[in-house]
Every structure is written in structure tokens, then in C-alpha cells.
Amino acid sequence: MCDSAKSVAVLASGTGTLLKAIIDNQESRYRVDLVVADQICPAVQRAKNAGIRTAVVPMEENRNAWNEKMVAAVASVDPDLVVSAGFMCLLGPAFVKEFAGRTINTHPSLLPAFPGAHAVRDALDHGVKVTGCTVHYVDAGLDSGEIIAQRAVEVEAGDTEFELHERIKKAEREQIVHLLHHAELVNGKVVFNV
Numbered sequence: 001m002c003d004s005a006k007s008v009a010v011l012a013s014g015t016g017t018l019l020k021a022i023i024d025n026q027e028s029r030y031r032v033d034l035v036v037a038d039q040i041c042p043a044v045q046r047a048k049n050a051g052i053r054t055a056v057v058p059m060e061e062n063r064n065a066w067n068e069k070m071v072a073a074v075a076s077v078d079p080d081l082v083v084s085a086g087f088m089c090l091l092g093p094a095f096v097k098e099f100a101g102r103t104i105n106t107h108p109s110l111l112p113a114f115p116g117a118h119a120v121r122d123a124l125d126h127g128v129k130v131t132g133c134t135v136h137y138v139d140a141g142l143d144s145g146e147i148i149a150q151r152a153v154e155v156e157a158g159d160t161e162f163e164l165h166e167r168i169k170k171a172e173r174e175q176i177v178h179l180l181h182h183a184e185l186v187n188g189k190v191v192f193n194v
């Protein structure tokens, strides 16, 4: 058990509201040392505004080469934990192996329902009455790793994809920050005492 602040690398692709919640709630339990994005996006600017180191690793046709660059970028800060928070690229075996047990992802559905990039739309199309969010360990599959925590969010009559996603993201922000405040390293794996 290690009680010092955990070093966190965050992966993001978009607006970065999850990243902002993670940054804003840093305390003695963890600190964000690096933000990696696959494109220039608001998340990168949020990190820069907070004085956090950033790296942009654009997706390439050669997925193996891209994965190696992702490994190198993240390994440069030797983080205890890698958090994929709105990162819209699938991490390959090289990355998953390098940071096994230390990489987690937040996803806007109650997995195993609705994996993939359109989880909120798919849930609405299916007509579910309750959906939510999941934090899971990252494996080489699509949103298929071991589940760590989930929160339910009710679908309201007439919800648009945007409205429902905004409520889910509120739950995602609370959930990921709560987990990060309770992260412990045990034999190289991050576990959450919640």
C-alpha cells in the first residue's frame, strides 16, 4: 500500500469536461502529470491552462507505430495510473500490456450494454429507461475490461442524445473523481477502496 499522491496521466480527445473535473479535484491523493490527446482539442488547452504537461499523438494508419508513440508519451512521466477520459481511440495491445492493471476508462453506458463510440445514441435507440456510466480496466477489447464501478442515470421522456449525455457526464465526473480519491497501488495494479 502506498499513501503518497498518485501520478496520473489522462488521455482525452474532446471537450475535456471530465479532464477538468479530474484536474479541479486534485488533492493530496493524486496529481495529473500529463495529458495526452490524439488531436488538438479543448482538453489540451484545459491542461495547458492548468500548467500540466501535454502531448498530442495523432492517429496514424500504422496502428502499431501509433501505439508505440502513445506508450513512449505516457511512459515519459512514469505514471501510477492512466485514465482514459473521453479518449476516442482504441488502445492497442502494446499500450495495454505496458500499463496493464493501471489503465482505466470511463464509458457513458452501463457496460456490457452499449460499448463503442455511440453509447448514448445506442441506448436511446434501444429505448432503455435506465442507462449510466462505467469505469473499467482497459484491456485490448472494445470497452470490455473488468468493471470497477457503475452509476445509473434515468432516461427522461423526450431526452435528446445531448441532454442524456450531459446528465451521464455529470455522473461520470463525480464517479471518476471519487475513484481517484480512493486509488491504491497493490502489486503494480491500481485498486479502488470504495
Ligand code: GRF
Pocket: 013, 014, 015, 016, 017, 018, 019, 085, 086, 087, 106, 107, 108, 169, 172
Ligand atoms: C464522456 O462521456 C466519455 O465517457 C466519452 O466521451 C465523453 C467525454 O466528455 N468517451 P468530455 O470531452 O470530457 O466532456
